[in-house]
Structures are given as C-alpha cells and as structure tokens.
Amino acid sequence: MRISCPHCGERDLREYTYLGSAKLLDRPDGDAGAEAFYDYVYIRENPSGENAELWQHSSGCSAWLHVVRNVSTHEILSVKLASEAKA
Amino acid sequence: MFYSAFEILKQGLTGNKGWKPVWRNPELKTEYDVIIIGGGGHGLATAHYLAKTYGITNVAVLERGYLGGGNIGRNTTIVRCDYGQPGNSEFYSHSMKLWEGLSQDLNYNVMHSQRGMLQLCHSDEQVGSYRKRANMINARGDEAQIIDRETIRKRAPYIDLDNARFPVRGGLWQKRGGTARHDAVAWGYARSADSRGVDLIQNCAVTGFDIVNGQVTGVQTTRGAIKAKKIGMAVAGRSSEVGAMAGLRLPIESHVLQAFVTEGIKPFIDYTISFGMGHFYINQSDKGGLVFGGDLDMYNSYAQRGNLPRVEQVAEASMAMIPAIGKVRQLRSWGGIMDMSMDGSPFIDKTHIDGLFFNGGWCYGGFKAAPASGAAFAHLIATGQHAEYASKFRLDRYKTGHMIDEAGTGASPKLH
Numbered sequence A: 001m002r003i004s005c006p007h008c009g010e011r012d013l014r015e016y017t018y019l020g021s022a023k024l025l026d027r028p029d030g031d032a033g034a035e036a037f038y039d040y041v042y043i044r045e046n047p048s049g050e051n052a053e054l055w056q057h058s059s060g061c062s063a064w065l066h067v068v069r070n071v072s073t074h075e076i077l078s079v080k081l082a083s084e085a086k087a
Numbered sequence B: 001m002f003y004s005a006f007e008i009l010k011q012g013l014t015g016n017k018g019w020k021p022v023w024r025n026p027e028l029k030t031e032y033d034v035i036i037i038g039g040g041g042h043g044l045a046t047a048h049y050l051a052k053t054y055g056i057t058n059v060a061v062l063e064r065g066y067l068g069g070g071n072i073g074r075n076t077t078i079v080r081c082d083y084g085q086p087g088n089s090e091f092y093s094h095s096m097k098l099w100e101g102l103s104q105d106l107n108y109n110v111m112h113s114q115r116g117m118l119q120l121c122h123s124d125e126q127v128g129s130y131r132k133r134a135n136m137i138n139a140r141g142d143e144a145q146i147i148d149r150e151t152i153r154k155r156a157p158y159i160d161l162d163n164a165r166f167p168v169r170g171g172l173w174q175k176r177g178g179t180a181r182h183d184a185v186a187w188g189y190a191r192s193a194d195s196r197g198v199d200l201i202q203n204c205a206v207t208g209f210d211i212v213n214g215q216v217t218g219v220q221t222t223r224g225a226i227k228a229k230k231i232g233m234a235v236a237g238r239s240s241e242v243g244a245m246a247g248l249r250l251p252i253e254s255h256v257l258q259a260f261v262t263e264g265i266k267p268f269i270d271y272t273i274s275f276g277m278g279h280f281y282i283n284q285s286d287k288g289g290l291v292f293g294g295d296l297d298m299y300n301s302y303a304q305r306g307n308l309p310r311v312e313q314v315a316e317a318s319m320a321m322i323p324a325i326g327k328v329r330q331l332r333s334w335g336g337i338m339d340m341s342m343d344g345s346p347f348i349d350k351t352h353i354d355g356l357f358f359n360g361g362w363c364y365g366g367f368k369a370a371p372a373s374g375a376a377f378a379h380l381i382a383t384g385q386h387a388e389y390a391s392k393f394r395l396d397r398y399k400t401g402h403m404i405d406e407a408g409t410g411a412s413p414k415l416h
C-alpha cells in the first residue's frame, strides 16, 4: 500500500502511522452529553468498503491526513490534509 | 459413526471402504428453532453445545463460504489461559478445562497438545510484570512459573539469549499452554453438531434480518428467507457488517492479522514460544512447518491478506529470537479479519432486539476461546441467562464503565 501525501508525494506504507476513523475529527461539543461522547469514543461504523480514516505521515512531513480507502481492496481513493477535511 | 481404534482396524482390514462423509449436506428448511450465523469455531461450537447440553437440535448453522474457511482455519492455534482481568480470567480458565476433554467430548481428535508455552522477558521490568502475571494465573488455580536463563537454555538451546539488543532475562512458563489442530476443531464441532441433527448450510450468506415489533423472526439469505425466533451471530471479522443489517452499531473495528508457515522440517521447536520485544510467537506443527505470526497490520481491513512491512517486521523478530530460522524457507503467508473491540475483550450478550444474540469482538485470541464461547453462547440462547464464567462480556460495558482492558491501552482497537 502506498499513500500520496499532499506535501511529499507517493510514499510507502512504512512512512505512515494509522490513527483510526476520520469520525474522530468531529468531536462533540463539551455539553453534548454522555451518549454523544460514548458514540464518539467507542462506536465505529467499520464499513467493509470505503472508510474515511486519519493517517499521519509520521516518518515524513508529520502532516495529519484524511484518507478514504477501500478496506476490502486496499485501494486509496482520496487523500487530503486533515486540517482541510474537518467536517 | 463412532471413531475408535477398533474402527480403524476394521476399516483397515476391509479396504477402508466403509468410512462415511463426516457431515451431511442437508436440505435447507424454511424454519428452525435456532439459527446460528457463521460456521467458524464459535458458531459450530455453539451448535454442538446447543444440541448436546440443551437438547436443542432443530438448529441451522448458516455459513457464507465453507465451514472453517474463516479465522478458525487461519490462526496460529495457540491455546493458553493467562488472562488477568476479572471477566477474562475465569472465562479462559474454563475454556482450558473444556479443551482438556475436547477430543473425548467430540469423539474427534483435535490434536490438543499441551506442549508448554514459554514467553520470553528481556528486561527486569518485564520479568516483574510476568511474575505478577504468573501470580495471577496461580492464584486462580491454573499453573505458571518464572524460569531463568539456564532453564531456557536447556529447553530451547536455539534461542539467542545474548541478543545484543534484546538479551533474554527469563521467561514465563505455562505447562498447560500449547496448540491444537485448527481445522480439526472446526470439523470436530461440525461433525458432532451434525450427528445430533443440526443442519450445516454452506454457501449461504445472511443478507438481512426480519424484525417485527422488536422481535427477530428470521433472516434473509442468498438462498431465501429462513424463519427462527432465536438467532445467534458469530461472524467474527464481519460482526459490524452483519450487525448493521439489524441496526446494531458496534464498538468494533476489523483489522487484518497475518500468519506464516515454513517448509516442513524435523522436530525443532518443542513449545509455543513468544518473543517479549515486539510481538512474535512461534510453534511447530505436527507436519513439521514452523507456524508464526506477529502484530496486526495496524489499519482497518476486510482483506484476508496483508502488506509487506509486517512481513518484514515478523521476519526480523524471528531472526532476533532464533537466528537458525534464517535457513528455513517460508512457504506461505495469509491473513484473517479480526473483530477488534475497544478494550480487547469479547462480547457474548443479548442485543436490543428480542431473540437476537451477539458473539464477537474476539480480536486475535478467539481460537483458545472457542470451547467456552460456544458453551456460553449456547447457554445464553437456550436459557436467556449469562453463563457464570462469561457474565461480564456485555455489549454496554463501555457505557457502564466496566472495561476489560487486559493491555491497558484504552479505546484503540489496534493496540490490544
């Protein structure tokens, strides 16, 4: 698997670190209540097709990336900076 | 047909013409008392215990592929009971007791081999933490001890005790740990369930649930609708996908774990051995192949194959632990889809839908769990009550603050 970093170009998987679902960008407001935080911290849609994810180019430019990937084929569908992806 | 030494002799003398297929290929009925989704270790074990312990035999196991084609046939077959957290501790201890009588219970040789398990420690701190683990194991009534370098040298002279980077300081030894033949576990449970009347239906994928007023009434499948008032899910890596068909939103991510096997060689590694730096574990199969694995690939995946960086890391760890391994050729590698939960522990519970039961979140430790998981899931489906040794695997435990986080790594599935 190779991911194209918007800053550095296409790089090997070894240069990246995976965090998890891109849903982590949408942290509920502090007063959203326990149910909303439970959902945020623990529940995952975990689809078998396209998954929106957070990766860091940790051995490169350190940028956090928003990556859409097909988790059944390992195909990378889109990559952008996480800072530009916040919903 | 009852398998015995006498039967082997009889068949041998009559040209081996009398062996029967191990299970039937039954007609699919339109209604059952219980449907189990998933013909892996846990689904098949559940069917066996439903029939044997609770006398519930009007049961179908629905499998989208072939029996045992999922993780049950892909794992590195390590069986141990060294968990410390309440919830896991009593459960895996119970599972070990079931393993110890499994071949007799099933009248099928699952080749459970208590060859001993050695976990290496590489620092004084690690020795300390394994000593604590040994105490926990002993306090519960199972057996473990810390052994020193000299004992390790005698038992496993091929280990590089003086590795410059990760010298070995000692090891945790569990004499009841070991392996079993993975396929035989699936086949043994399948044969037993089948012989008691359970219908094992292969190439039948569940595609939806029929739910009326909050009660499940049946499933939709690639082979049509099938009715049942009680349905148990045991689909491991596909838990989220199948759960979503019933509106379940689960605290699970699917990840890929790879495993490797070398060409067959003469007896070399007598035990199951794990490397304490990084994640690496190895044993030798009865065919002679060295079977080993490491960590997850560390990203979500439903592909039953992984990427090369993990292959490289596992190869490095194997060379650091057993340099002689470099002379053996690797034959194959493959992957399985792991249902990684948010605290690394499983679920055996009811759901918000009446009659629909959930079994999943086994992470990469569900092989050793199969007997107790099947027994507990059958108990829950048959009686509506949680089995005593599996009472803490609740779906709402993160909400109520009852995490069972063995590794202490928090709500990050890939780290468990």
Ligand SMILES: Cc1cc2nc3c(=O)[nH]c(=O)nc-3n(C[C@H](O)[C@H](O)[C@H](O)COP(=O)(O)OP(=O)(O)OC[C@H]3O[C@@H](n4cnc5c(N)ncnc54)[C@H](O)[C@@H]3O)c2cc1C
Pocket (backbone or CB within 6 Å): B037, B038, B039, B040, B041, B042, B043, B062, B063, B064, B065, B066, B068, B069, B070, B071, B072, B073, B074, B075, B076, B077, B078, B079, B204, B205, B206, B207, B234, B235, B236, B237, B238, B242, B257, B258, B259, B293, B334, B335, B336, B337, B338, B362, B363, B364, B365, B366, B367, B368, B369
């Ligand atoms: C490489 C690897 C190494 C491992 N090593 C160990 C180890 O050493 N020790 C240990 O204890 N555990 C180990 N495990 C973990 C263990 O194998 C699993 O936790 C366990 O097998 C999961 O339960 P199962 O056997 O029921 O899963 P599976 O065998 O995967 O069964 C689930 C079944 O559900 C079926 N299914 C899915 N969706 C549907 C549908 N819609 N309709 C019908 N059927 C469906 C699948 O086809 C599959 O056959 C390892 C796993 C892997 C992959």
Ligand SMILES: [Zn+2]
Pocket (backbone or CB within 6 Å): A005, A006, A007, A008, A009, A057, A060, A061, A062, A063
């Ligand atoms: Zn970069």
